[in-house]
Amino acid sequence: MRMTPRASWGVGIALLVIVLAGSGGGAATRGGALTVGLDQDPPTIDPHASPSAVTYQIISSVTENLLFQGTDGKIVPWLATDTKVSPDGKSFTFSLRKDVKFTDGAPLNAATVKWNFDRIVDPNFKAGGALVALTGYTGSKVIDEYTVQVNFKGAYAPFLSYAAGGTLSLVSPKTTPTQGDAVNQKPVGSGPYVVVEYAQKDHITIARDAGYNRRPPWSDHQGPPYLDRIVFKIIPEPGTRVATIESGETQMINALNAPAAVLGRLERNKNLRVERVPYPGAPRIWMLNVTAPPTDDLRVRQALNFGVNRAAFVESVYKGLGKPACAPLTQAMLADPSLCATYPYNPQKAAQLLDEAGWKMGPNNIRMKDGKPLVILINSINYGAGNLPEIELLQGQLLQLGIDARIKSQARPPWYEDNYHCATNGPVMFLRSTDWDGLYALFDSATVHTNFNWSCYSNPEVDRLITEGKGVFDPAKRREIYLRLERILVEQAVSVPLVDEFSVWVLRGNVQGTRFNYSAYPVLSDVSIEK
C-alpha cells in the first residue's frame, strides 16, 4: 500500500518543471568533482543520530531507504520492492531487493532492517530525529531472508513517509557496530557514494562507488554516479558562499540566508542557475499564543490574519525565496482554495475586528482599550546580526493596524525557553515535516511547553483529528481529515502563516542533472559537469 498525498504544487511545480527541463537531456559527462557550499556543518552524519537537517543534504546520496518520496510526494519502492500494511495499520511488511550490498560488502536482508530500527530505539543509543519517526515502534520480525515486518503499538500511517526520509535510511550492520565514534563521520551505506573524508567544520568528501550497479528511483541511469567525487564545503557566511559560486570556487551552493537582492543578482548572472524546490512541512509561520492577552481573543487573532500583507513579504525580504502562505501546512503539502480564501489581505476588515474587540484607535495611532495600548510581543531569534528583516517588516505592518508590536529579540536558548513557557504572544518559526502528521508537533495539546505547540493551543477536537489521521491510510480520506484539521486551525487563527519557503540552490551553468527528494534535499547521483 502506498500513500500518495495529493499535493497541489502551484508555483512550486511550475518552477520544478522548469528546473528539470533545464537539467535534463544529452549524454552526461563522466568524471570530475563538484564542490557544494553548505551553510553549516552537521553535528554528525550518522542518519539515526542526527538532529540536524544538513546531515541529510550530505548523506542523501550515501545511504538508502526502503522507500523513496520524490518531489511530487509520491512514495515509490527503493530497497523494498513491495510494501504491505496490515488491516489494523499497525504492521508494515517490506519485501526487499535481493541484490543490495552495503559498500563494506554486507548484504541487505530482513535482519539488516530489523538491526537498523532496533538500533534507533536502543535506550543506550543517542538517537536524533529518527526516534520520532519510529514513535510507537514495538519491534521488527524477520519473516524470511528478504521479508521483514515492522510493528507499531497503534495504527501509524505517517510511517510510510518517514520510511522514505533520511532519518530512517539504512547503515551497514557489519561496520557500524565496530566503528565507535567514527560512525558520526563515516557511516557506511549502500548508496552510490561513499564518505571518504570528514574534515570537521571545513569539508566532507564523498566519492563514487564504482561497484554501484542499481538505478535509484530518481535516477536517469543504472550504475555508478557520473561524478568522481563531491566535496561539501562548510561556508557559514552567506556573502562568502555567494562569492564562491560567482568565482567558480564552488559549483553549487545552498542559498540559505542570502539576501533577496543578492539572489536577484545571481539570477541575472548568465553563468549561474537558480533552482527552487518547495519545502514540505509548516511555512514560515507566526504562532499566536492563545493563552496570553491580547492574542487570547479570537477577533484579535483574526484581525492579525486579515491585516498582515503576505504578498509584501514575498515582494521584499522573501523575493524569490517563497510564496504567500495560507495555512499551517505549506501548499506543497496540502493545498485547498478554501484555506487561502479565508483571510485575504483586508486591513479594513482587520480594523473592524479590532474595533469589535474593544481596541479603538487612540492617540499616536495606537489602539487602546481600558486605557491600555494594544501591545503585542513577538518572540524573535537573534543570530547576532540584529533583528531579522521579516520580523521588522511584520512590526511595520502591525503598526499600520494601530498595533504596537514589540520585538523580543534574543539568542536561541532564551528564545526557546520563552516559547516553552508561553511567555510572549508567539514566535515566528518554521517546521520541516514530510507528513501531514507534522501538525501533531505544532498543535496537539501534548506538545504545549515542549516542541512545538508554541501557540499553547489545546483543543480536544484537534487532538482527536490528529490521532485519527495517524490511523487512516486511504489517501483521499486522510486528506479529508487533515483538511478539516487545517480549516479548524485557520478559523481559530492560532497562527499567521506567512511564507511557504523554497529550498533554493544556486549552480554553475555547466552543472547538470540535480534532483531533489520530498524533503527538498538534493540527491546527486545524476549530476555531471559539462566540460
Added chain:
Amino acid sequence: MTRYISARLLATVPVVAGVTLAVFAMLFLVPGDPVKMMLSEFQTNPEQIARMRAQLHLDEPFYRQYGRFVWGAAHGNLGESIRDRRAVTAEISEVLPATVQLATGALAFAALLGITLGIVAAIRQNSWWDLGSTAVALVGVSMPSFWLGLLLIFVFSLHLGWLPAAGGGGAAHLIMPAVALGLGAAAIIARLTRSSMLEVLRLEYMTTARAKGLAGPSIVLHHGLPNALIPIVTIFGLQFGSLLAGTVIIETVFGRPGIGRLLVNAILDKDFPLVQGVVLFVAMGYVLINLAVDVIYAAIDPRIRYG
C-alpha cells in the same frame, strides 16, 4: 627562573578553575534546554527529550554537572559534546591546528607590517612617510575585521580570482584571513613601535653610536630596535587575546574551521561540555602565551631577572 616558571604554571590552576566555573555558572543560568534546541529541526516527543536529557546528565543539579566536568578534566577527559556526540578533546584537537595557523599568520603579519611601519615613521618623523604610516594605522584600527574580510574576498577572490574565499588548507587559504585578522594588531604595533623608537633614537647611547661613525639602517636595526622592542613584546601577549577573539569572526567569514567558531556555536547550542573544554583550552593558552612573553622579556632585557 625555573622556580618562577613553575610558580606561574601552578598559578594557572586557580585561573582555569575560576574561568571554567564562571562560564559554567553563566551557561547554567541562561535559560534554555540544549536537548530541546538540538532536536528543534524535527518533531520530537517529550519521552525522547527526557531520555536524551538523562543520557547527557542534564537532569542533574549544577554542582554534580560541574563536579563531573572537574573530575573528568583532572583525568584528561573533557567529556562528550552534546551536539556532536564526540569527545571534546577530539573536537578541539581537530580544529586547533587551523586556529594556531591563523593566529600565527595574523601575528606574523601584524609584527612585520607594524614594526616596519613604526620604524619608518620614527626615522622619518613628520614626513609623508610618517603621515602615511599613521593613516594605515588609523584605517587598521577603525576597520572591522569582518568588513575587511568581505572586501578582500570581493577583490582578490571574486574579481581577481587570485585567492580562494573559503575553507582551511594551505598558504593560499591563509593569506586573506591572516591579513583581515592581523591588520588591527599591526596598527597598534606600528603606533607603539613608532613612539618607542622615537624615544630610543633620542637616547645618549644612540648619539654616541652616531658620533662613532655608525649610520643608516645598521644603527637603527642593531642598536635602536632591540631596545625599542621591549615594550612591543609585552603587547604581543595582549594582542594574542584579542586575536583569539577575532578568530570567531574571521573563521566564520572565511569558512575556516577553528576554535573560535567551535566556541561560538557551542555557546549558541548551550553545549556545556564543549564550551567548558574550549574555554579551558583557551584560558590555558592565554596564560601560557603571557608566561612565554615574560620569559622572552627577560631574555631580551638583561636587566630583568625573575627569581
